[in-house]
Amino acid sequence: MMALWDWFTDPANWTGSNGIPVRFAQQMGITLIAMAIAMVIALPLGVYLGHKGKGGFLAINVGNVGRAVPTFGLLMIFAAWAPIGVGNLAAIIALIIFAIPPLLTNAYIGVRDVDEEVRGAARGMGFSGLLMLRKVELPNAVPLIAAGIRTSTVQVVATASLAALVGGGGLGVYVVEGFAIQDDTLLIAGAILTAVLAISVDLVLALIQRRVTPRGLTLEQAAIEEMA
């Protein structure tokens, strides 16, 4: 415990190219890039399929199969493949694939499962097509889509540590290096930093999730709870 305290309070570990701020920034950088690309791919597709009410088989199964794909295996394949090669890029691509399933599934289900009565009411008011999507389906799907983003991001930020195994950066460097030179302090410090980061990201996203949920849905939920 003392060794850990010493490690965290040693100024040398807070500066330079192997310092905590740099490794932290690398971990966040890898996560943000991977999540941004995964969202651009998965969210429009999931929303579109949900809106059309088609392709559920695709969305659900891509989601399920995707979850079974071993990220570590993909990482090694990408690192060994010359066009990608060792380094952060291999990790980012593997993480994109890792991030897509919860995003896609939640976006699809979120839109598809909008109450048929709500849809009917909107249709009665003359809503259709894009307008229906924008004004009715998306606002109702926000809680599930946000939950998908939150799940996915937390998984990715924690898994981004794998980048260190293929010559990339991030907090995983401490774990890999600590294991290699049998420096348990370094290893545990890396693990703690990764865990703290993942929990913090989860908390921040939980706050955002609450903020972006349309007020109507919160009121509805409150009303249901009151009745119950």
Next chain:
Amino acid sequence: MTRRTSRSKTRAIRSAATAFFAVLIAGFGLSACGFGSSGTLIGTTNFTESRILGQIYSLALDNAGIETTVKELTTSEIVIPALEKNQLQVMPNYLATFTEYLNLNINGPQAPALASSSVEKTLAAGQPLAQEKGLTILTPAAAQDQNAFAVTPEFAKKNNLATLSQLGVWSQSNPVNLGAGPDCPTRPFCQPGLEETYNIKFNSFTALDTGGPLTVQALLQNKINLGLVFSSSGFIAAYDLVVLDDDKNLQAADNVIPVVNNEASTPQMVAALNGVSAKLTTQDLQELNAKVDLQRQDPLDVARDWLQSEGLIPPPNS
């Protein structure tokens, strides 16, 4: 690094493995009856080169009229104690690594290093320690498995590099991007050794695997320009990598050695094993490793082919 690193790298899991095997061995009641097989037992560790060497020793001893069985165990930490207890009779190992293992085991963890780049001096230091444990180190082969620093053939040619000394000079104006196992920056035979012995200047270090496929890929992709490989690695021949000559003898003499238990040792056994050592070169090891690791051949077939081509066992159909 050499075997030292790959071994010490696994120290964290080693204690678990040791415990596991202790239970396993006790559970099968094998400790009492020498791993449960007849004849001379050859113990190997669990990597390709050790497997091949085990088969080579086995076939050579069979040819000398000694019945053998090869047992693959995990690490030297499992094999050596079994050899001391005569549960195993023969083991392939590496001179400097084995000497240092005995040194630390007998003289304590703080004992100064006895192994050096000199085969004679290392053997002279290691043999008395081995005898203390009831073991004998037979003749070291010319074949070595030690840390080697490789570059791509294009890079070597373009910059006219053949030795680490030359790289040291070249790196003064072109700092090198090194790739190796994550422990390299702290290992005396790796980055610190290159800096002190050869004055090589580094621009960056990329943590990869220890002499494995990732390092080779990073070299071929030009993500690094100097990579750690093992001198006997099959990758060297397969990818035409250029190993820069260790012209100032940074690396210790990790020559392949047969180690035998004194109680089990016979003149025929010693002659057969020394016969193998007399022929085995680092180049041979590279080719043998490549056949198993890259062409997926059986270690037994690879061993038999080599022994036949060296005339150590009779050719087929004779």
